[in-house]
Amino acid sequence: xxxxxxxxxxxxxxxxxxxxxxxxxxxxxxxxxxxxxxxxxxxxxxxxxxxxxxxxxxxxxxxxxxxxxxxxxxxxxxxxxxxxxxxxxxxxxxxxxxxxxxxxxxxxxxxxxxxxxxxxxxxxxxxxxxxxxxxxxxxxxxxxxxxxxxxxxxxxxxxxxxxxxxxxxxxxxxxxxxxxxxxxxxxxxxxxxxxxxxxxxxxxxxxxxxxxxxxxxxxxxxxxxxxxxx
Amino acid sequence: xxxxxxxxxxxxxxxxxxxxxxxxxxxxxxxxxxxxxxxxxxxxxxxxxxxxxxxxxxxxxxxxxxxxxxxxxxxxxxxxxxxxxxxxxxxxxxxxxxxxxxxxxxxxxxxxxxxxxxxxxxxxxxxxxxxxxxxxxxxxxxxxxxxxxxxxxxxxxxxxxxxxxxxxxxxxxxxxxxxxxxxxxxxxxxxxxxxxxxxxxxxxxxxxxxxxxxxxxxxxxxxxxxxxxx
Numbered sequence: 001x002x003x004x005x006x007x008x009x010x011x012x013x014x015x016x017x018x019x020x021x022x023x024x025x026x027x028x029x030x031x032x033x034x035x036x037x038x039x040x041x042x043x044x045x046x047x048x049x050x051x052x053x054x055x056x057x058x059x060x061x062x063x064x065x066x067x068x069x070x071x072x073x074x075x076x077x078x079x080x081x082x083x084x085x086x087x088x089x090x091x092x093x094x095x096x097x098x099x100x101x102x103x104x105x106x107x108x109x110x111x112x113x114x115x116x117x118x119x120x121x122x123x124x125x126x127x128x129x130x131x132x133x134x135x136x137x138x139x140x141x142x143x144x145x146x147x148x149x150x151x152x153x154x155x156x157x158x159x160x161x162x163x164x165x166x167x168x169x170x171x172x173x174x175x176x177x178x179x180x181x182x183x184x185x186x187x188x189x190x191x192x193x194x195x196x197x198x199x200x201x202x203x204x205x206x207x208x209x210x211x212x213x214x215x216x217x218x219x220x221x222x223x224x225x226x227x228x229x230x
Numbered sequence: 231x232x233x234x235x236x237x238x239x240x241x242x243x244x245x246x247x248x249x250x251x252x253x254x255x256x257x258x259x260x261x262x263x264x265x266x267x268x269x270x271x272x273x274x275x276x277x278x279x280x281x282x283x284x285x286x287x288x289x290x291x292x293x294x295x296x297x298x299x300x301x302x303x304x305x306x307x308x309x310x311x312x313x314x315x316x317x318x319x320x321x322x323x324x325x326x327x328x329x330x331x332x333x334x335x336x337x338x339x340x341x342x343x344x345x346x347x348x349x350x351x352x353x354x355x356x357x358x359x360x361x362x363x364x365x366x367x368x369x370x371x372x373x374x375x376x377x378x379x380x381x382x383x384x385x386x387x388x389x390x391x392x393x394x395x396x397x398x399x400x401x402x403x404x405x406x407x408x409x410x411x412x413x414x415x416x417x418x419x420x421x422x423x424x425x426x427x428x429x430x431x432x433x434x435x436x437x438x439x440x441x442x443x444x445x446x447x448x449x450x451x452x453x454x455x456x457x458x459x460x
Contacts, residue, residue, distance in 0.1 A: 044406055045413040094410075133368070133371075136368070138407040139323075139376055141414055146372045159401035176273075177367070178368070180275055180321050
């Protein structure tokens with residue numbers, strides 16, 4: 001039975017890294033002592049080691065150990081031996097590039113489908129859907145494919161922002177971008193606002209955090225929902 | 231001698247399409263009667279025909295005809311016979327995908343290098359640099375490559391936005407994203423704010439519009455500049 005937690009962001013304004021999620025993570029990872037961390041998204045270009053240290057600092061508050069996937073000589077073995085997996089945010093193109101280059105996308109998918117708890121924040125949540133085609137990130141590297149894990153049947157748009165009706169800026173809104181996605185793709189998209197996260201427990205999916213999520217389906221008007229309609 | 235105009239945006243708030251640029255375009259396209267329009271970026275999914283019509287409406291105010299590149303049976307012939315070229319904004323991934331699929335990237339580059347006036351707005355400006363790796367757009371389709379025209383020696387970030395110091399949103403700022411780009415790439419990047427545009431006349435490059443542009447060079451602190459330092 002799959003056990004998946006997908007968060008819009010790792011950090012709420014004015015809080016420490018993962019702070020708002022720690023209580024939830026205590027029960028999500030209840031019977032696990034070590035979390036295997038996927039550091040490849042490298043926010044602001046932070047090193048794998050420094051990123052893993054940051055994650056260790058947060059998880060030590062709930063008495064979990066953290067091991068960086070980059071520290072395995074063979075990362076496949078790192079996936080294989082993982083009790084639980086967390087993929088952090090950063091640049092989705094870089095993350096997906098690394099996972100494909102290292103041949104880890106399929107093994108990671110199989111591991112999650114076999115029931116290993118998986119948690120993602122931001123880019124780490126993005127890759128849970130069938131593709132990374134609804135990321136907000138900049139294409140700083142060219143990945144071999146935009147296909148991702150597909151362990152859930154929807155795409156995510158993390159850090160979802162509502163259109164600013166007062167703005168004079170003419171860059172595309174998130175809603176416009178996702179509408180453009182749906183001209184070429186049929187996967188539904190969940191605009192997940194900061195502070196919200198999705199819990200998957202087998203076939204049971206729950207939206208957690210405050211308020212609703214913005215749901216985009218091809219050919220439909222976007223709407224608000226307090227649960228996951230797929 | 232190359233003649234290139236790269237604008238951050240097509241439209242300023244409260245104005246008609248291309249309105250703020252029309253006077254400049256009158257002299258930029260002075261001796262040209264027909265503009266060949268590249269409609270492939272399809273903003274909000276608008277059709278090629280509807281997009282070309284929008285562009286025709288704007289250019290008719292300065293007595294220019296517009297022909298959509300999509301209306302040629304062989305788009306290569308469309309490039310070949312063009313007096314002047316304009317690529318409109320929309321989704322950069324879609325635009326680059328189409329140009330590569332149709333084998334138009336090299337012919338378009340050669341045409342511009344041979345002196346045919348080229349104008350771009352937003353996505354159409356993005357493709358003038360060596361790569362599309364500093365676009366803000368969503369990766370709704372997977373292009374065969376992120377390489378673009380390289381008719382200028384810098385990348386652009388159109389619709390550039392300064393970090394909002396009052397924001398509580400934790401999504402990456404533009405500056406963070408471009409810093410991530412420079413970990414893997416050395417091409418300098420110009421953050422071009424709305425209302426600004428770059429004019430290239432052979433080796434002479436000018437920043438036009440109000441104020442300065444934000445300049446990003448690998449390994450340097452970003453800075454403001456009223457001219458193009460490359």
